[in-house]
Amino acid sequence: MSVVAAPMPVASVRRGVRLRRRFLRRPMAIVGLVLVVLFLALAIIGPFLTPDPLAQELTQTFASPSAHHLLGTDDLGRDELARLASGARVSLVAGVLSTALAMVVGVPIGLASGYFKGWLDPVVMRLNDTVLAFPFLIFAVGFAAIFGASLRNVVIALSIGLLPTIVRVSRGEALVLRELDFVGGAVADGARPAGIMFRYLLPNSFNALIVQATVGIPTGIIGEAVLSFLGLGVQPPGASWGLMLTSAQQFLSQAPQLAIYPGALIALATLGFNLLGDGLRDVLDPRERR
Amino acid sequence: MTTVLEVEHLGVTFTTEHGPVLAVKDMSFALAPGEILALVGESGCGKTVTAMSIPGLLPAGGVARHGTVRLAGRDLTTLAERELESLRGKDISMVFQEPMTSLNPAYTVGKQIVEVIRRHQTLNRGQALDRAVELLTLVGIPDARRRCASFPHQLSGGMRQRVMIAMAVACDPKVLIADEPTTALDVTIQAGVLEVIRTLCRTMDTAVLLITHDLGVVAEVADRVVVMYAGRPVEQASVGSLFAEPQHPYTMGLMGALPANALRSGERRLAEIPGLVPAPVDDPDECQFAPRCPRATERCRTERPLLRALGTDHHVACHHPGREVTSD
Numbered sequence: 001m002s003v004v005a006a007p008m009p010v011a012s013v014r015r016g017v018r019l020r021r022r023f024l025r026r027p028m029a030i031v032g033l034v035l036v037v038l039f040l041a042l043a044i045i046g047p048f049l050t051p052d053p054l055a056q057e058l059t060q061t062f063a064s065p066s067a068h069h070l071l072g073t074d075d076l077g078r079d080e081l082a083r084l085a086s087g088a089r090v091s092l093v094a095g096v097l098s099t100a101l102a103m104v105v106g107v108p109i110g111l112a113s114g115y116f117k118g119w120l121d122p123v124v125m126r127l128n129d130t131v132l133a134f135p136f137l138i139f140a141v142g143f144a145a146i147f148g149a150s151l152r153n154v155v156i157a158l159s160i161g162l163l164p165t166i167v168r169v170s171r172g173e174a175l176v177l178r179e180l181d182f183v184g185g186a187v188a189d190g191a192r193p194a195g196i197m198f199r200y201l202l203p204n205s206f207n208a209l210i211v212q213a214t215v216g217i218p219t220g221i222i223g224e225a226v227l228s229f230l231g232l233g234v235q236p237p238g239a240s241w242g243l244m245l246t247s248a249q250q251f252l253s254q255a256p257q258l259a260i261y262p263g264a265l266i267a268l269a270t271l272g273f274n275l276l277g278d279g280l281r282d283v284l285d286p287r288e289r290r
Numbered sequence: 291m292t293t294v295l296e297v298e299h300l301g302v303t304f305t306t307e308h309g310p311v312l313a314v315k316d317m318s319f320a321l322a323p324g325e326i327l328a329l330v331g332e333s334g335c336g337k338t339v340t341a342m343s344i345p346g347l348l349p350a351g352g353v354a355r356h357g358t359v360r361l362a363g364r365d366l367t368t369l370a371e372r373e374l375e376s377l378r379g380k381d382i383s384m385v386f387q388e389p390m391t392s393l394n395p396a397y398t399v400g401k402q403i404v405e406v407i408r409r410h411q412t413l414n415r416g417q418a419l420d421r422a423v424e425l426l427t428l429v430g431i432p433d434a435r436r437r438c439a440s441f442p443h444q445l446s447g448g449m450r451q452r453v454m455i456a457m458a459v460a461c462d463p464k465v466l467i468a469d470e471p472t473t474a475l476d477v478t479i480q481a482g483v484l485e486v487i488r489t490l491c492r493t494m495d496t497a498v499l500l501i502t503h504d505l506g507v508v509a510e511v512a513d514r515v516v517v518m519y520a521g522r523p524v525e526q527a528s529v530g531s532l533f534a535e536p537q538h539p540y541t542m543g544l545m546g547a548l549p550a551n552a553l554r555s556g557e558r559r560l561a562e563i564p565g566l567v568p569a570p571v572d573d574p575d576e577c578q579f580a581p582r583c584p585r586a587t588e589r590c591r592t593e594r595p596l597l598r599a600l601g602t603d604h605h606v607a608c609h610h611p612g613r614e615v616t617s618d
Contacts (some may be wrong), residue, residue, distance in 0.1 A: 185392045
């Protein structure tokens, strides 16, 4: 392709089109995208369209699906669909916020560690190993025991759990990028280290970080479900997929659908993000393409 | 002669696991505004290390630099990193060999030039963009305003090198260091890029330190030449004088290896200089070129020749300079 002759806007659109085509050629990535979109719709729009997830109708427990309760009701007569939608929102918040928090903290640490090297790098990496070496669940249980069980603390604990991978990935990117000529050129043009990190290293690590985010979000979703299931996250009467699984346990023979719905949603949501992430990796990350 | 850059007795030593490496030894040269000085030599003779050490761009660990580097009278070797940062890109800027990877792939060309301008000058975004367009036009990029919106991968190697030059001269530097600026380019593009450097040097009164191993490039654009061998200057002269009367056998060897010269003398095979550049691990008191030199004598192996003047503005470090082999 004669890139030089093409005026810029055309060439830029071409790149976008090429990436989209490459993405659309992967059926599994499309399945992932559809699942993620459905999950987002359920989490964002769902709560507006469904009844109050906390309203109990004690005469209507374990109701079958009806026009009034599309997926029936749970053991306290609460609308199951409303609780699933509310739980989706909790999952989304936990997944996205914990990943975002881990990125905001981890990316600068990783980039600085990889760019400056020197004494900083081994210190950061050993600290990183320490966090990695600690079993996440034990850490999260301890965290909840000390700071209390709440969604906020779940998000914090999850982001600490996600941190080492993100530090590692961004450090790796920085290690590669710092050796490239354009970074050396920026130094020769008088750029300061902070400017180099945020204008040269960060934007060029974007693809790897996007892929990392699509791994972090489902990890956060599962993590929230696990912690809530163990009673360390969202507290009753709040709705969370993990918490719904806990309460469904006692009625497993009586109303198995109460366990199946949230369980299936956890599986589908994480599957969706993972498939999407794989697709994006194939499309965006040139190293994985070979 | 007014000088803008003065390098005196510059030495660079790297500390490695295998002991010290003396990459540059006793380099001295001066650059006047609007002058192009070429630094010539084989790979590994210390050209790039010399260039990088001027704005203090050598790697941080295990490097010792001695001697002085004066920019407009100010000794750069004593400046703190912070002061050097504000100097780089403004008073001294560099153009590198590899145009394909020297631009940030994440931003448009215009944005990168604007950034360099705004790093060192107080212009608003619009003014800086106008200046960027002006610079791109200056380095011979057609339709510069639209080109500003191009990403590096949309430009050819020659175009990118022109952009690099535009960035380098964006802040009207006193000294431009061009490290093999045309080596990675097609021969057909080389001449154009060299012409741009030459024109900028003349019109902006910028002093250019041109690093190259290509004597053809030297003949084309340089005013004066320093020939380096094994980290030392062996010959320094004006271009005319050097090509007319090369004094050092190494310089002659380099010229003999030029295809054009071989053709002229009717040789079927290009003349080569036997042997390799010595490993820069020690610095014995001898002529380092002696093992490869056709006219080496006992004196060459026991006494290092010092750079001495032969006529006006022609210096050579050889015991037996000149065309003919003179007996000692």
